[in-house]
Amino acid sequence: MNRPGRILMVENEERWRKLVGDTLRSGGFQVDTASTLVEAEAALRSNWYHLAILDIRLDDDSDDTDVEGLKVLYGEIVAASIRDALMIIVLSSFGTKEQMRQAFTEGKVIDFVDKTKFNNLHFRDQVQQLFAGEAHNNLNLAIHWQQVETPQQAVVGLEVDGNRVKRDTPEQKRIAEELDDLLCRLFYKAESLVVQPLSTGKSGAMVLLAEPFYEAGPGQRVVVKFGDFRGIDAEYRNFEEYVQPFIGGGRSTSVVNLRRTSCLGGIVYSMLGSNNDALESFAGFYARADIATIKEVLSRLFLETCGPWYANPSRLQLCDLTDEYQKLLGWTTEKLENAVAQGLKSVHGKATLKFTDLSNERTFTNPIPATARQKFLRTTYQCTTHGDLNESNIMVDGSGHAWLIDFDCIGSGHILRDVAELDSVVRLQLLKENECTLEERLALEEALCTAADFSQVAETVFSTNNLALTKAFAIAVHLRTLGYRLVQHNPQADLSEYHVALFYYALNTVRFHSLLPSVQRQHALIAASLLADRLE
């Protein structure tokens, strides 16, 4: 596989465009040209490049005040912050010393070449050396996709610049090309790469499992998260602030590379010290592991891997949990009402709800209006939390250790929010559509609601012959006992603060139209209804 280096040349004089363009094309590069500021800006918006070659004067070579080429640099490139995705060379007869200094310091150009000393073959060699070295981009990297055939399939649903990538669109083609290039940058020392999609994050980013092969042999399998470059930038900042200083014990996820293209950012997480031959997402692990093994992994996750976060809570304080969860989950009453009206056709009613998938005539409190004006205030702790602890953001290795990825939402929050989110994921999402009926799900929720306080949770009883339900119940109880350990020093700790968190995560699950089948969303609505009754 030999991809061409992509170059944009911005130059007003046709003979220079032709000379430089033809010279670079003869060296195997793909060269686009622009002769004006407007054309250059349009090219940079509609296409992506590895290198831009900019002339300073684009209007009038005899005009000392003409710095249109530098406007491209400081306008479109620096202001649009693509300079970290793009190498830049200024090529001009008219550069001043101060322009050169500014171009190197502010514009971060690779070189500032004097046209009066230009030699086309020497320049071609220089550009070839740039791509072979400084660019840190292996355009010959052989990428072998597994589970999907092409990167086009891997980018569907990705959120870039606020929009989801859709099938058979020009955006899909461009973002797939950029993903290919991003992998060439992230693994520039490798000769080949085997890569498979692991999950689609609800945040709009995606996760890949990658195994690089070097000249000396296979490298360690790593996890690659990629998405809109701004989101990946935020994630790395969170990693530096909240993960590196706290998460340790030899089981810490580390960042081994971070790169970007025009639109995408990518971060390579290494689970150094893991038995990563069997590295899998928590979703896959949960589906195949037995209850005892899952409990062990979760205990290690909350008490060891994330232990330093929860062990350093704030002082006890009155917290507005309603405000915190509504902000975190970004929903409003209107959005929820629409989600029920549009997405759950088998649910009827306003103040009370009837579920046609249940065989009896039982009615339930509609949790949305019932709690619309309520504020749940609790005296509890805040601490650093992951903030998005779902089935895709926990990796489990072959020795049963949990590793975190995705630090986009990390920050200070309700101490129980991570446990409550995972509890909700287990019951409402990992309990699959065909594994049990809505009635069985209702029985599960009613059993879990019988505990009046944390100390009673471990004694909760639920009888069923359904193995999937048994597993979901056992894991939910285990998570609640772990939650109790996090707040056990709080003399006012009561199960209701956990119920508040569960309530908001349940309501949030109702919104996942495109991700979850109806029965799981109905389950979520019933869970929210029962919790609303408890919280009144």
Added chain:
Amino acid sequence: MKFSFKNKRILIIDHQKYWRELLADTLAEADSQVTLLEDYDYQTEAPYFASGKAPDLVIIGCVRIGPEERELFHRVLEDGLHLMVFSTLLPTDEMRELFREGAEDVADKTYDKKRLVNAVEEVFNAREGDSYRRAEEKGLS
């Protein structure tokens, strides 16, 4: 918000005592830890840098860039230190080469306190870019 170079360790090297002290006094007013050296001797300084006290920035002032200065620049850059150069006589070719080799800034030597401080501050500001640039600075990529 501008990044401050407060508490940064800065090493100033120049044969000209007046300029060394002018810059040092100016930076010290901003609580930088300034070390002055007339020259840079790897043998003497290596243990200091290896002990985790490597300066955050090495500023070298000179009249012109000759073989001795070039040797000094190379040693500083080879030691993985951040380099800033002020030179009285600074041809554009020399400036370009120094930037290409990795200097963070190369400028005409000035005795204007404000310009000196601005230039140093800009070097530190430039390091506080987005994550991708900082990752590159840290050698991640």
